[in-house]
Amino acid sequence: MPEIRNITIIGAGLMGHGIAQVFAAKGYNVILVDLNDGLLVQAIKNIRSNLALMADNDIGAYKDIDPVISRIRSTTDMSEATTGAHFVVEAVSENLNLKQKVFHELDRLCVLLKLRQEQNSVTESWGPISGIHRT
Numbered sequence: 091m092p093e094i095r096n097i098t099i100i101g102a103g104l105m106g107h108g109i110a111q112v113f114a115a116k117g118y119n120v121i122l123v124d125l126n127d128g129l130l131v132q133a134i135k136n137i138r139s140n141l142a143l144m145a146d147n148d149i150g151a152y153k154d155i156d157p158v159i160s161r162i163r164s165t166t167d168m169s170e171a172t173t174g175a176h177f178v179v180e181a182v183s184e185n186l187n188l189k190q191k192v193f194h195e196l197d198r199l200c201v202l203l204k205l206r207q208e209q210n211s212v213t214e215s216w217g218p219i220s221g222i223h224r225t
């Protein structure tokens with residue numbers, strides 16, 4: 091098992107950009123994926139603005155903003171985004187069909203680890219995927 095360094099986040103909305111920010115601030119290489127470049131540009135702007143607000147309030151430093159941002163790449167191509175990924179986070183819109191589609195695509199591109207959980211809604215999101223699962 092390689093050391094986890096490369097994180098891919100599918101969906102760059104409220105949750106996705108926040109998760110990207112936390113991983114990048116901790117030194118991980120992050121790739122953010124969304125449907126178009128406009129959404130991705132906005133996500134990076136949001137992260138920059140969050141980090142500036144934190145620095146304004148002495149939580150983090152202004153000098154760290156550019157290094158954190160430089161660890162985040164963005165793309166609309168899920169195949170490119172998952173090549174070399176050690177850990178993938180799904181954060182797309184709350185829509186069952188969409189989530190099943192995304193997991194189906196991830197099943198083609200990655201080895202999936204299915205975490206033990208009890209919520210049906212989460213189980214349903216996985217849909218009929220065929221990859222290697224550990225529960």
Ligand SMILES: NC(=O)c1ccc[n+]([C@@H]2O[C@H](COP(=O)([O-])OP(=O)(O)OC[C@H]3O[C@@H](n4cnc5c(N)ncnc54)[C@H](O)[C@@H]3O)[C@@H](O)[C@H]2O)c1
Nearest residue numbers: 100101102103104105106123124125129181182183184188
């Ligand atoms: N916002 C919250 O407080 C919160 C809390 C807990 C859990 N969640 C869950 O997290 C998930 C994301 O929520 P959110 O608030 O970030 O939603 P959001 O609408 O802000 O962001 C979702 C993003 O997914 C993108 N997206 C849609 N289809 C995509 C695809 N095929 N490939 C890549 N990106 C795609 C959308 O363009 C959008 O930018 C949802 O399942 C939600 O229920 C949200």
